[in-house]
Amino acid sequence: MFATATRNFVEEVDPGGLLIPVRSLNDSIAPLTVVVSQKRFWFWQKPKHLPTDFTLNDILTGDTPITPVVTETDFIKYNGTYDENIQGTIDATFIHSNVNMEGKDTSKLQFSFGSLKKDEVDVRRLLQDSKNRLLDMSHCLIQQTKKKRQVFGVVKERIVTSQPCSVVEEVQQAEQCTGTLSLCGLNSSKVSLKDDGSLSKVSTEIPTNTTLAYALIDLEVKHDGRYELCLMSNKGGFEVDGPTQKSLVGVTGAPGGQNNPDVSHLTRELENVCAHFQLLAALPASSRSSLLKSITALTQDRAALSALQSLLDQMLLEKSVNVADVSEAHERSIRPVLEVLKEAERVSEAQTERSVSVLSALHLIISALDELTCDSLAALRVCSSPDVLKIMELLVQRLSGSGESPESGADEAALPEDVLSGVEHLLASSGVSLQRDGDAARSQIKQMQQAGNRPLVMCIALRGLHSLNPR
Known part of the structure; x- marks a missing residue:
């Protein structure tokens, strides 16, 4: 339910943008948190983002940590309701049978996020602080990620709650189907079935300072641990010997066709x-x-x-x-x-x-x-x-x-x-x-x-x- 709420939130406030919805309340997202982005099977799929328990400082060499400069600003006040009414009627007459089916599902998802804040990392300062810094290539996270040819990114922006809030979901189902034919329809109902409906309600309380969405800046990592911040694109990854390995599966779309x-x-x-x-x-x-x-x-x-x-x-x-x-x-x-x-x-x-x-x-x-x-x-x-x-x-x-x-x-x-x-x-x-x-x-x-x-x-x-x- 929380993942659905954050996904709806991002689709509303930043469609096609850089914000990534948080999938679980257990995900701890802070500035410079390391997020592993998995390349997908099909070119039209968005990367799958896996937040880790590490920050950029945890995988750097040396004893001097990078202290990010973070600016907090008001974002928006967001209280929304996502109504989903699924309703349909089918009348069909066949040679040996006939059927009449009516179905209605009502789902309501209410977001009471209230006033939201935005934390932004000063990327210029991060660039300066990253000069001559090296990643610890022996770190277990880097070793495991490098083997699977995934991409490192660090959190540069996040949207957080500024007060306790909640997500409430109400679902009501009702259906009726009569006749002599089983259909796989709106509710997968069977013949001669009536249901006056059932109502379920679930509420999730969300504490203050919970991250709802975040944006990344990818890292391009060299063999020796040097790294560059990908400012204009999300084409990070690890330097490899020889030609880049292709995806295991995928639709063979030309790069130009993907963007146009x-x-x-x-x-x-x-x-x-x-x-x-x-x-x-x-x-x-x-x-x-x-x-x-x-x-x-x-x-x-x-x-x-x-x-x-x-x-x-x-x-x-x-x-x-x-x-x-x-x-x-x-x-x-x-x-x-x-x-x-x-x-x-x-x-x-x-x-x-x-x-x-x-x-x-x-x-x-x-x-x-x-x-x-x-x-x-x-x-x-x-x-x-x-x-x-x-x-x-x-x-x-x-x-x-x-x-x-x-x-x-x-x-x-x-x-x-x-x-x-x-x-x-x-x-x-x-x-x-x-x-x-x-x-x-x-x-x-x-x-x-x-x-x-x-x-x-x-x-x-x-x-x-x-x-x-x-x-």
Whole structure:
């Protein structure tokens, strides 16, 4: 809940900026705290930041510590409410069955952060103090980080609370489904099920001087321990002998395309991962149905989704997984996905060798979902029923192709208005506009430069979910 609150806070006050949300109240973030940034599998993923128990002084040689000059200023007064209303109705008549399903989830997350302060390190003074200083290359943190080819950064700015505050989450669920057909829809409801709703409320108290977000300055480390502060970019790391080692996995996007995406770039990157979607679509219908149901449920719990993403990272890197490292509540949420994955991998190994694995294909989808903003993820849940996913796949095709398909525009017109508004909201939150003209629909990236990789991430998430559609 705290991680969701800080992530929402950063998305509101510094979208696309340098601030990094704090994930846990146990993270102790102070000026010059050393943070390890892990490079990710896919170029569109933001680095994963791991705060350490050390400061820059702890890993320097010599007995004279660097005393940072820190300026404290008022930042903003922030008290917000994040409402998430997920509501939909589906009426369908098939040859042998019919179904009527209504569902509504209401989630409210209230942030009462109050007046916030900003601590900023004087970077000019830090530059002067860093001259002729050396890192202790024998320090255990440096040795472990260097082996895994990660990046060191030190905290140069942080946003902290100036008074006791709280985060309160209220969740109410209600659903009704009647008919003769089971659907994997908004609440994964079954036939003839009624639930008048349940309300849960959780409150977290946050003490004074708690860091909510921070910004880093990366270090470029030489063999002999000399280091430079990366002032204009985040391209730090350790000096290596020979060519730089490439990522284990990744979409092969050109560096220029990452910063200035266009439709051709989007199309090219979707083609690069087409085999991942095809592999998932070839799984047995029961496996696809189970995965779609479990993953859709995970989108309601950002922390559990991130925990699954981290486990899949671990499985790709180490070919093993330790579920004991996950909290009991998250373990219950992600275990169904891991069980289906284990069975699918076993079947896949018995078949002919493929260019990609089920693990890497599932990792791609979960990584894309975890990269979505909280606002986009909430809108996505409205679009996660099999019928809506078919229509969303058409929109993805149009966005990465001609962008318009009048002959199938009636698909959008057939959607209930509340679902259609959810579709438009998802596209808008990902930098894509949906323009309707009668039965024709045109989807296009609104502003290429500002959109960044958001349209690509959304398309990968939608196309991945659609590949799990059992229909």
